[in-house]
Amino acid sequence: MRRRIRDWVSPVVYLSNNWISLTGVVLVTGAAVAWILLLPTMLTGDAATPYIGILTFLILPVIFFAGLGLIPLGIRLRSKREHTSGIYPTAFPPVDMRNQSFRRLLTFVALATFANIVIGSQLTYRAVHYMDSVTFCGQACHTVMQPEFAAYQNSPHARVACVDCHIGPGASWFVRSKLSGAGQLLAVTFNTYPRPIPTPIENLRPARETCEQCHWPDKFSADRIRIIANYAEDETNTETKTVLLMHIGGGPQVRGIHGVHLGPGVAIRYAHSDGKRLEIPWVEYSDGKGSTTQYASPDFKPGTEKTMRVRVMDCLDCHNRPTHVFELPETAVNHAISSGEISRTLPYAKKKSLELLKASYATHGDAQRRITEEFAAYYREQYPDIFEKQPIEVKRAASAVWNIYSRNVFPEMKVTWGTYPNHIGHTDFPGCFRCHDDNHSSASGKNLTQDCNACHNLLAMDEENPEILKTLGVR
Incomplete structure (x- = not known):
């Protein structure tokens, strides 16, 4: 038996001593070593990024099996070449250390394995950390992810890593992310991804496992004053302010916005008739005290919820854009004027800004050129004194208008104003009014309230000098 094995192995060792087979050996050992180095990460799920799944389940297997294919290919080609040339040996050297070919092959495999371990360990370590980075998530697929990355950089969570929210801890979601990442890679490779990229609401991890690692509804939040500045489209950019006292709530009591929706024992289910969850005809509210009430829109037929997608409400049903926040032009310009990026001393600054922001442009490059040039040209032609005395303000304002456009509109990805609805509030999108429209009624005739004071x-509505702010000492 041993002799038969030796007789079979001897020609393999002899014929595999060629550059094609040796290249295959390098690929096989390299892929195997990299896979072994990634194994702890795969088993524990510590490296929470789908791109490690791409590396582990797509790239490394291809390299491994390509190497396996090269080894017999090289053997076959050498055998054929030597048979054709008439130099194919009738007997082969023994497979032991006296065989020079065997020693050479063994030495090569040992050196290749050692080199792969040294190089692979460093590359794998660096690759894992790089693929966990915000830079990789946002810029590796530049055109595809540019809208989301730009919005992320302008968000309250700009210092939170992408993987902390999109994947979170644990192995199960790590595996899901691998499969999702593989599909995304194929879509980018073959240019089959949708434009614009849809919000991933269907397969998003529950907020209790991500958002609530930092934010938790059990924490009570007191009422807060919110001041909203607005500027008119007149020559002086007249400022008015709206002042709201927000009832945040939460904590152990069922009060305020958070308490009523996410308080102790409270559970809300709703049925939505569209993929974006904008149409919500049925809501079920359990108050945590044993009482459950169902509310439905006027045209809803009882029992239809069984044929619709029903979801348990969590943070993301209202805070659906907690990080990738896309602004509307009016809101963005108001903020830019408030922060001083656009000077109020420039006549009709808001009106001109909105005019340029709402125009159509073919590309970002086209938009940048036209916005900056046309903004400056407006003041140079219509207000030459202002243009001469305040050139820095004009230039800074033009740059601010372009920056607003650049982080909200992406012609190449078909992302424009309002592409991604924000469910917080109800002034720009339906938001709260998806349910609180005063039309969702229970069997007893009780409606989901639309009372503002809830x-x-x-405290003030579009006032130039709200009295409440004077009382509070707020400028």
């Missing part, structure tokens, strides 16, 4: 008190 969520906030309106």
Whole structure:
């Protein structure tokens, strides 16, 4: 038996001593070593990024099996070449250390394995850390992810890593992310990804496992004053302010916005008739005290919820854009004027800014050129004195208008104003009014309230000098 094995192995060792087979050996050992180095990460799920799944389950297997294919290919080609040339040996050297070919092959495999371990360990370590980085998530697929990355950089969570929210801890979601990442890679490779990229609401991890690692509804939040500045489209950019007293709530009591929706024992289910969850005809509210009430829109037929997608409400049903926040032009310009990026001393600054922001542009490059040039040209032609005395303000304002456009509109990805609805509030999108429209009624005739004071008190509405702010000592 041993002799038969030796007789079979001897020609393999002899014929595999060629550059094609040796290349295959390098690929096989390299892929195997990299896979072994990634194994702890795969088993524990510590490296929470789908791209490690791409590396582990797509790239390394391809390299491994390509190497396996090269080894017999090289053997076959050498055998054929030597048979054709008439130099194919009738007997082969023994497979032991006296055989020079065997020693050479063994030495090569040992050196290749050692080199792969040294190089692979360093590359794998660096690759894992790089693929966990915000830079990789946001910029590796530049055109595809540019809208989301730009919005992320302008968000309250700009210092939170992408993987902390999109994947979170644990092995199960790590595996899901691998499969998702593989599909995304194929879509980018073959240019089959949708434009714009849809919000991933279907397969997003529950907020209790991500958001609530930092934010938790059991924490009580007191009422807060919110001041909203607005600027008119007149020559002086007249400022008015709206002042709201927001009832945040939460904590052990069922009060305020958070308490009523996410308080102790409270459970809300709803049925939505569209993929974006904008149409919500049925809501079920359990108050945590044993009482459950169902509310439905006027055209809803009882029992239809069984044929619709029903979801348990969590943070993301209202805070659906907690990080990738896309602004509307009016809101963005108001903020830019408030922060001083656009000077109020420039006549019709808001009106001109909105005019340029709402125009159509073919590309970002086209938009940048036209916005900056046309903004400056407006003041140079219509207000030459202002242009001469305040050139820095004009230039800074033009740059601010372009920056607003650049982080909200992406012609190449078909992302424009309002592409991604924000469910917080109800002024720009339906938001709260998806349920609180005063039309969702229970069997007893009770409606889901649309009373403004349930969520906030309106202390001032578009006033130039709100008295409440004077009382509070707020400028």
